[in-house]
């Protein structure tokens with residue numbers, strides 16, 4: 151008999167023989183009948199298995215405990231209990247794998263901290279099942295959104311010799327023997343003897359290579375793992391996260407903002423249209439305002455204002471007695487508390503902040519006439535703060551070179567990037583969406599470690 155997944159079984163008409171396979175969530179009952187809640191990951195919902203105790207050996211029934219893996223054949227019948235339309239009246243059960251009393255997920259309601267310690271098993275909980283299914287759906291929707299618009303998926307390298315963001319928070323990649331590092335005559339590390347014949351790291355962004363793509367293919371996006379060695383132990387930072395980076399020729403900053411807003415709304419709507427079982431579960435379990443917040447984002451136009459105007463609002467708030475941990479003033483890099491004040495308290499909707507001071511933004515951003523600001527745009531979201539960072543890019547070879555000199559950046563490694571400005575330079579723009587930050591918003595999870603299967607953070611690379 152062909153096995154049907156639980157998601158399918160729950161939609162089938164009663165009155166047929168079926169085969170289900172999955173993991174036991176709970177078993178309860180009395181001396182005559184046992185009820186097993188079976189889940190196979192295809193849906194948040196379980197299928198109920200009803201066993202007449204006398205039909206099965208005591209030994210077999212003893213093996214069916216929380217966490218065990220079983221196959222069940224039986225009749226799909228209308229359920230008499232509430233909560234499900236159909237259930238399986240079992241005729242035979244095979245135990246694939248027992249789970250003894252040391253199985254850590256015996257009870258419901260474990261803390262998120264505890265579940266992080268057993269990240270190898272937490273996908274078997276309702277919460278992580280829901281999160282991981284939503285994660286999959288969002289990844290799929292990202293590809294669909296861009297494919298439908300004629301963007302090409304460009305695979306940018308993970309190992310790189312350039313530091314896109316210039317923040318210096320890169321993980322080095324080497325095959326050198328760390329106990330015996332080759333040195334140059336000046337006593338420096340001799341990277342010419344390393345695997346790539348130069349110093350390399352894991353990428354902090356695919357953008358620079360993305361710009362090579364958009365100045366050839368028109369509109370591209372990258373979507374892949376990204377690595378940052380900043381030692382920030384916050385609920386919003388990972389050392390390994392996934393970033394979506396579209397890059398578009400002939401887009402100015404306004405086109406860029408339009409795309410970012412359309413993109414996020416598309417993803418939120420896709421989640422509401424396709425993941426409602428899981429979202430409803432998370433809404434009821436953790437965050438009663440989740441669904442309302444998701445629907446809210448679809449209704450409103452995002453507020454668009456300049457950094458300078460944003461600072462004025464924050465300064466006024468401080469004058470009116472609002473307390474921030476970090477000081478406010480023109481030139482500061484906004485902290486999450488500032489971003490969230492603008493979004494949650496002042497406007498009550500997402501905000502796109504533009505035209506940041508050039509000194510707190512990366513070298514490649516288009517310089518404004520005022521000589522002080524650049525055409526940056528950050529999309530700020532309720533509960534999250536920054537969810538997208540992007541900009542119009544500086545397309546002038548001269549201006550970009552001058553900025554690189556001003557920052558005393560190592561230019562030799564960037565010759566290929568500068569060639570895009572040397573040959574057929576084009577006005578263009580792009581942005582990066584933190585995939586896990588999006589997932590925090592869509593799932594309502596308050597810690598970024600709980601929206602990725604195996605989080606990488608300082609002092610944590612288990613599993």
Ligand code: 4AD
Pocket residue numbers: 314315354355356357378386387388389391393395396536537538539540541580581582583584585586587
């Ligand atoms: O603002 P960021 O640093 O921008 C860039 O890297 C640009 N090169 C993107 C581009 O224009 N193509 O990062 C983009 C986004 C942030 O807004 C945030 O959502 C996410 O990536 N992000 C992180 N997410 C999790 N953990 C971290 N340590 C993150 N750092 C950035």
Ligand code: MG
Pocket residue numbers: 528536538539
């Ligand atoms: Mg940023």
